[in-house]
Amino acid sequence: MDTIEPVAPINMSAMSPIVTLNREELPEDTEVLARFLVGKSLVAETPEGRLSGRIVETEAYPPGDAAGHAFHGQTPSNGSLFLERGHAYVYFTYGSAYMLNVSSEPEGIGAGVLLRAIEPLEGIPLMARRRGPVRLHDLARGPGRLTRAFGIGRTYDGFDLCVAGPLWLGSAARPSGPVGMSVRIGLSREKDRLLRFYERASPFVSGPARLRR
DNA sequence: AGTGCGATTGACT
């Protein structure tokens, strides 16, 4: 299947309005925050319109984690991980994909939560334009696809996600179903820690099938 | 200045 499937109309009246999450509402622990963010919203206000979606998959990279980008200390490129919780850390990898993280600890401590997959809600046609002919559930399934669908690049690095602006975290439009936990995807170090969180019933979650049950 | 390495994706079997 390489065509865009018909998009079922989204019943917005069955959802709560999305409002910004205040920093005080964000759990102060990386792992707890990663779990907390499943079901919450990501909103991008772009010149072409508003994009939003439900976060359905995250990974925690807590302080001292050898798999985290902050492990070897602060550098110009990973500095945003050391900002007070609720700031964006965007980096580029594999020559092709941007990744979006939410800083997750007090200022000076390097840690973050990687956003891995989103269920698109608003701005689906614009996302589809950016992603090409893929199925709805593939639009923002995967950390690199998510940033591409939302138009997020390095210029978003360091943004405060707790204030209304170009990119922000919002309340849940709809509550999350049961949340599963698994090892994180694609790591060679610290590969056994259960720091990935995902909405079990969601078809918008990435990763191999055995990690989606 | 040169080297090695990914928190992946998309194309292909």
Add this chain to the structure above:
DNA sequence: GTCAATCGCACTA
């Protein structure tokens, strides 16, 4: 399911 392209960054010299 398998597999290789791709390039910014950290490290070494």
